[in-house]
Amino acid sequence: MLNMQELLSLVKGRVAIGEEMREHTSFRIGGPADFFIEPMDRQDFIRAVGFFTSRRIPFVILGRGSNILVHDEGIRGGVIMTGTALQQFSIKKQQVEADAGVSVSLLAEKTFSSSLGGIELLQGIPGTVGGAVRMNAGAWGQEIFQVLSWVEVLRGGRTSVLYPDELEYGYRQGGFGSEIVLRAGFRLKRLSEREHAERSRRVQEIRLQRARTQPLSFPNAGSVFKNPERSIGGESLSAGALIDRCGLKGYSCGGALVSELHGNFIVNTGSASAADVMKLVEVIRNRVAERFGVVLELEIGLLGFDGVICR
Ligand SMILES: Cc1cc2nc3c(=O)[nH]c(=O)nc-3n(C[C@H](O)[C@H](O)[C@H](O)COP(=O)(O)OP(=O)(O)OC[C@H]3O[C@@H](n4cnc5c(N)ncnc54)[C@H](O)[C@@H]3O)c2cc1C
Known part of the structure; x- marks a missing residue:
């Protein structure tokens, strides 16, 4: 069992109970984590990990939460953040x-x-x-x-x-x-x-392309699905192109919407729940599978859905 006093005396950084994970994910979605730790430095980080490991309490490590979807009921166990502790x-x-x-x-x-x-x-x-x-x-x-x-x-x-x-x-x-x-x-x-100047132009192009094609003004977690590894009908199609061809851009479930800018981005229009996102994921998977015979694999990680983490 978890002894809170022990945890608090061991970890020098911030320890919170029931921290809302929506505050720590780029999707702005996710319920409370039982124990949320922001260790102060590397030693503190290693101590925090040791605390959970030695007691066999499940925990997950997070960076900026920009590639995950956290369940509406949150995460049972610990969440240990790297951001403050590991910065050199x-x-x-x-x-x-x-x-x-x-x-x-x-x-x-x-x-x-x-x-x-x-x-x-x-x-x-x-x-x-x-x-x-x-x-x-x-x-x-x-x-x-x-x-x-x-x-x-x-x-x-x-x-x-x-x-x-x-x-x-x-x-x-x-x-x-x-x-x-x-x-x-x-x-x-x-x-x-010369190489630096050439690559600078490319960096600039990509920056503009990101701004033009990614819905950066809405909370999201980047590409939701991995691109299929095999070609489809002789064409090498990205997950976004498949979703677009199924006419799903603009399709929504509750507050979760397939971005009009990029088919592989699901955005949180303000009040999306993790359940809304998962419903949309199912709709997309089914439509793409029916039309192209491809089962899209998730790129984002799911936290708190079944145990601590699954992909
Ligand atoms: C607008 C936008 C654009 C994006 N563009 C791209 C892109 O172009 N290319 C791309 O690849 N990704 C992209 N992403 C996705 C994401 O930013 C990257 O995958 C990023 O590397 C995830 O880092 P994170 O620190 O946020 O990981 P988190 O989301 O915090 O964690 C992701 C997974 O990694 C694990 N993890 C995190 N830190 C550690 C650690 N120290 N040790 C072990 N496991 C760890 C977590 O447990 C979790 O399973 C984009 C996301 C957004 C929101």
């Missing part, structure tokens, strides 16, 4: 090291302004390094694992270093099990002035 990063020549709680977008911006290429197109991804490594985040042909050298993880109370060839990573999956990402190392490419 360094750039030395072509080697970059970043803690799990660092913003991916900030890292992409800082490295590119230091004339390093490889993750500049990840500017605009609203998550953390930990979340991005965990799911091999990517955009416009660049993926985290293309430049990942190593990742420091916490597993069963011990830290260790894993290398990409030890992980079965792939499209939007890092191949991790219960490992918690603490820190990661990347090797980027030193850019010449």
Whole structure:
């Protein structure tokens, strides 16, 4: 059983009971977490994880909650945030090291302004390094694992270093099990002035494209479904294109709406519940399966739906 006094005396950062998860997700959806912890620093983070692990109380690690849907009833167990505790990063020549709680977008911006290429197109991804490594985040042909050298993880109370060839990573999956990402190392490419200028133009184009094609003024969790890996009728169609062809843009369930701008984005128009989103997910899956014979796989993670996490 959880001894609150013990938890409070152990963790130096913020500990809250019944914290509304909608405050910590980009979807602005999700009920209360039993125990919500924002550790102060790395040691505090490791202590908080140790507390839950040793008592076999389920818990989940979150960065910025930008790739998840939390159940309306919330999360039974603990939620431990990386944002405050894991914030160090360094750039030395072509080697970059970043803690799990660092913003991916900030890292992409800082490295590119230091004339390093490889993750500049990840500017605009609203998550953390930990979340991005965990799911091999990517955009416009660049993926985290293309430049990942190593990742420091916490597993069963011990830290260790894993290398990409030890992980079965792939499209939007890092191949991790219960490992918690603490820190990661990347090797980027030193850019010449000409290369930097060329890539700057591309970065600018992508920034405009994101603004034009993504519903950034409504709460959302990015792409809801992964793109299918096989071609359909000889065409390589994205999940968004399939949803669009089913005429589902603008379709809504309660407060959840398929964005008019991008078929693979579900937005919260203000009062969406997780149940609304899940109903919409079912409608989309059924329509796409009936018309194209493809079962779309979720890219967002579900928290609190069945146990602590499922994908
Ligand atoms: C507007 C918008 C645009 C987006 N664009 C893109 C895009 O272009 N490309 C893309 O790939 N994604 C995109 N995303 C999705 C999302 O931002 C990324 O997947 C991001 O990497 C998630 O990071 P996070 O810190 O928010 O993870 P969270 O949502 O907090 O967590 C996601 C999963 O990772 C796990 N996790 C988080 N941190 C750790 C850790 N330290 N160790 C172990 N597990 C951890 C969580 O338990 C959860 O299972 C977008 C999202 C939005 C809202």
